[in-house]
Amino acid sequence: MKSVKKHSLVNKIIYLSLTFLLFLNFNVSGQTGNYDKGKQLFNVNCAACHKLDKKLIGPALANITDKRSKEWLHAWIKDNNALRASGDADANALFKEYNGMPMMQYPQFTAQDIDDILAYTSGKPKEIAQNTAVAKVDPKVAEGKQLFQANCAACHKLDKKLIGPALANITDKRSKEWLHAWITDNNALRASGDADANALFKEYNGMPMMPFPQLSADDIDKILAYTSYVEVKADVTQSKDSNLAKPKASTAWMSIVLGLVLLLVIVWIFVKSNNGFLKIAATIFLLFGIAYLGFGALFQVGIDTDYQPIQPIQFSHKIHSGDNKIDCQYCHSSAKHSKTSGIPSLNVCMNCHKSISEYNGPVTSDKDKAFYDGEIQKVYDAIGWDKDNTAYKPNFEQVPVKWILVHNLADFAYFNHSQHVTVAGVTCQTCHGPVETMEEVKQFSKLTMGWCIECHKTTEVKMKGNGYYNNIHDQLSKKYGIEKVTEAQMGGQECGKCHY
């Protein structure tokens, strides 16, 4: 009951502040651009080369309007070649700074479009919290978070030191007035002889912080509100990754208990009972039992179903293949032409991870964002990618990632991926199981000869659209008097097909 009450109060506050914000938004958008529309345009047209908060192919664009005039930006975006040709010094300097790589021209943009984009880059009319997770939060905090991420997060984190100090609950440590003065222009504050400011400057080896004269007092208040706000951890109710260990363990326990009871009965028969028949029966039972279990144990030798080694990088197939729907063959690209399916080299990882340097998906209790970010960092460390400068480190000696082989088909059996993937059109999941749901890969099939033969016996061969079978199919259907042919009937059961 209590929580319901609380909820309605929070809701009231949110509604009130949202209405207020909407009103504010309306006023602002009259003069400048529309933030949401700008975001859309930015994502489609600019985001390939620009990010708000850091350099990509082109410069970071957050608050670019503070750096360049609106007219200049309009001219540059519409036709930067013309602007450079007109002899504009800024434009030519920029072109030189980026090694003469021209930016695309956008003559199709209207002035309103460009205003919208600039509104988005300056982030002033704040995004109204859309999803429920943020909606529970005071809008001031949500806006503060955005401002923090756009302006501060390059050097500060809440919970740990980065370039600058950790900022969680900084208001407990410093006065509000001091923080305002420091953020707006820390150089001036230091020049005024403030002892705290100078001590801080010294502590960080005289590395000056950027001044932020563009942040209004209101903006700074919002940022401070965010730093003192304790974020409620996102739902940890995410389904635990396919953890089948528990139900398995319970059945194992049941069989152990049953086995022990049975053993006790047998022991009792031998020790206490005088019934001869019972003793003989128990002996036979015992002998067969040992034989059965013994052979069972021997047949497990070399079978590695459920084998799930700890890999050097905890690559989640669930995230890549399940959530983001990347095709198996995007990374395992040699499966279509080669005997092996191919373990992707790191340049394939970098096709996406040049841009995606951190994880933003759902987290579980034991695997948080920092964990996944660390795993991505391992890729960077191996290939020598400097994610802050978005460039490969010069003269870096790359280190191979030592992945651990999961599926080991016995060396005396020949298996070819291309034959199964390209010719037969067998899906990867047929043999490897639902990999797209696996946080860590484990062996799904037994990889025994019986398992191979079973599939060859039951799988119909795809004859259509394969010129090779045009003749042979007619002959086979005459010979066997049937319409459909399984792999085994075509000789898929001959020893020499796989063992040679």
Next chain:
Amino acid sequence: MKHIFNIAILALLAISLSFCSRDNRTRNVRYMASTDMYTPVSYETYGTNPNYTNGLDAQAPVPGTIFRGEVPYEIANTEEGYQLALKTLKSPLEVNDANLANGKAMYTIYCTSCHGDKGDGQGVLMQREKFLGIPNYKDRAITEGSIYHVIMYGRNMMGSHASQLTDKERWEIVQYVQKLRTDLLK
């Protein structure tokens, strides 16, 4: 007699317990693990190889060599190279259904995640805001030469896809992208 039964009972217990202790982080017991034919004696694709200085079996091709089936690509990975490819490079493949069908299959594997089924830039990664700024093909003045060049070397945030596709497959994708672009421009 009694001893034998006692031993038998103990053996049964030991065997049945051994089933419960299987740890799936390590491999199961192997019979003559090093000498049987389960693990290869020969050098395997991703194995180690003491004959090479870096110890890897997978070696990059020797500089200046071309492996079978591959066609050397002479245009440089520069802005001038891009312009040159845009204007002069032509596809060696004829436009036919087989090429288009395989182009579509390859496009679906290697391109849809970002560029979308229709080439409008609305792939899953774009929709989930993992990878932003993917252009619609109709908004770009691209030719078959420039498409091939970009698949080969990548451009801006798109990486090179040369290592995942053969020369023929690249041209087939080019053909299919051209088709998507004409459909989008309609």
